[in-house]
Amino acid sequence: MRRRWLWLGLAALLLAVAALLMTRGxxxxxxxxxxxxxxxxxxxxxxxxERMKQRRTLAPASAPAAGAPQEERNRDPVLTALPGGKGVTxxxxxxxxxxxxxxxRLLLNCLGAGGGGDPFAEVQAKTGIDLRxxxxxxxxxxxxxxxxxxxxxxxxxxALAGAAPTKYGDRATLYDTGAGGQSAFALWGGxxxxxxxxxxxxxxxxxxEGRAPAATPAIPAERAFGDVxxxxxxxxxxxLLGGDQSGLARQFRAAAERIELHVDAAGDxxxxxxxxxxxxxQVEDLGKALGAALAVARVQAxxxxxxxxxxxxxxxxxxxxxxxxxxxxxxxxxxxxxxxxECGRREPASASAPASAPAGE
Numbered sequence: 001m002r003r004r005w006l007w008l009g010l011a012a013l014l015l016a017v018a019a020l021l022m023t024r025g026x027x028x029x030x031x032x033x034x035x036x037x038x039x040x041x042x043x044x045x046x047x048x049x050e051r052m053k054q055r056r057t058l059a060p061a062s063a064p065a066a067g068a069p070q071e072e073r074n075r076d077p078v079l080t081a082l083p084g085g086k087g088v089t090x091x092x093x094x095x096x097x098x099x100x101x102x103x104x105r106l107l108l109n110c111l112g113a114g115g116g117g118d119p120f121a122e123v124q125a126k127t128g129i130d131l132r133x134x135x136x137x138x139x140x141x142x143x144x145x146x147x148x149x150x151x152x153x154x155x156x157x158x159a160l161a162g163a164a165p166t167k168y169g170d171r172a173t174l175y176d177t178g179a180g181g182q183s184a185f186a187l188w189g190g191x192x193x194x195x196x197x198x199x200x201x202x203x204x205x206x207x208x209e210g211r212a213p214a215a216t217p218a219i220p221a222e223r224a225f226g227d228v229x230x231x232x233x234x235x236x237x238x239x240l241l242g243g244d245q246s247g248l249a250r251q252f253r254a255a256a257e258r259i260e261l262h263v264d265a266a267g268d269x270x271x272x273x274x275x276x277x278x279x280x281x282q283v284e285d286l287g288k289a290l291g292a293a294l295a296v297a298r299v300q301a302x303x304x305x306x307x308x309x310x311x312x313x314x315x316x317x318x319x320x321x322x323x324x325x326x327x328x329x330x331x332x333x334x335x336x337x338x339x340x341x342e343c344g345r346r347e348p349a350s351a352s353a354p355a356s357a358p359a360g361e
Contacts, residue, residue, distance in 0.1 A: 037329040038269045038315060041262040044225035046253035052076075052224055076221055077192060081146045081204040084215030090141040091261065092219065095205045098227050100325050106340035108132075128155045131140045131357050141218070142236070144196015146204060152190040160185060162304030170204045199353055227273075242283030251289055255282035269331040280323035287325035311335060 044052065082090045097106040108127045111119060127273035129135070136148040156175070157165065163175040163185070176198075181289040186205055194204045206212040219230055234257045241249045260274040272320040277283040294316055301310040315330035 001251050009212070011358055012213065018125065038268050038270050038327055038332070039264065040272050040330070041229075041264040042272055043224040044222075045148050052221060055180060055224070056221070058208065061214070062318050075240065076207060076224065076250050078139055078146055079217060079219050079221060079224060080194065080207050081188075081192065081194060082139060082218045083139050083143075083200070083203060083207075084217045086216075087257070088142060088218045088235040089231065089233045089236040090218035090347045091228065091232070092139040092224065094136055094227045095131075095135045098265055103269055103331075103336050108250070110340055126155075127159045129155050134218060139230075141196075141200070142233075144194065144199035144204070147193040148191060150191065151187060156185075156187055169205050169209045171209065174201065176204075181334055217227040223260065226262035227259065227265040228256075230261055232259045234258065234320050248293060251282070255279060255286040264322060267311055269336065271327075271329045273327045273329075274321075275322060275327065276324050283324055284320070284322075287316070290325075290327065308335075308339075324342065 015239050015345065030302045055076040055078070058075040058077040058080055060073045060075065082088075099108065118358070124130050129151065134151065134154075135147060137146075137148045139146040139148075157174075159174050160177060163177050164177055165173045168174040168186065171199060173187045175185040177183045177195075182197060184196065184201040186194045186201045188194060188205055188208060192208075194201045203212060223229065234253075237256055237259070238253055241253060246262075254273050257278060258276045262272045264270045275286070277286075294313065298310065298313040300306075301313055312331070312335065313333065315328075317328050318327065319326045
């Protein structure tokens, strides 16, 4: 169970980061405008503002200011569970909304097209959780992940066979999931699952129950908009770039300290990534380098006849903002339907292989 949730969360995070890293430039002067407008998630819209307000269900950890409205005093439990401070990575995936979105339905068709059975049915049989109905959000951070939803009927005791439950704090049931004491799992209040290192799990519960000292939130409540949102810290960016010694990778490691992500998947999949750093000149140079790389990639795609890549790059750009810059990338719904519909029709390799093919080919 833990591995499945971890990979679901990490997959969402890596998709967002991969899209971010593909955005490598700005539109050259004089180039034709985009063929149509894409609604990029630069700020919360009406329904998202209402959703953000409804998410404030957790009582304040300390005495609120006199006269403050109740909805402003309360906290969002998922955002509260996440660690705060400088340089952290925390990304939230609105799983329920994504499953119901056009791209979500296409991805579900792809999952069921490989002939390996229904992974959602497998999880439900083991735990009693319907991933498509019972899960609200999945949040991934440096040392673990958080899942919110309705888990009152879940059978975690069966799924975590051999892990003795213990009470922790006011509302949590804690499980040691083995791995030499390096992994833990907690159910909090029937509405939240936390997994990761023991320290990360206890820390999340302490923040929820008001025992941990206040820290700068990784994701402020007013920035929790989109279908995927959060921040990627410089430490994770360095790991993602690995040993890449290209000039662009070196610039990224030196300049980018924090990237704020927002992804909207209600129609076209649109991503906005704001890049921040403490050295304005380095950040500005990085934005220019990304802009130049995108311009070159677009020309090369057009010259080589790679219409798919050219179409994708036509919806990517860098927007300078003084000491920072924003990267935008759009995957049009028609483009996604064309790409993902193919896997929905794909048969398992064993069924499609010619009967005369020798074994192992």
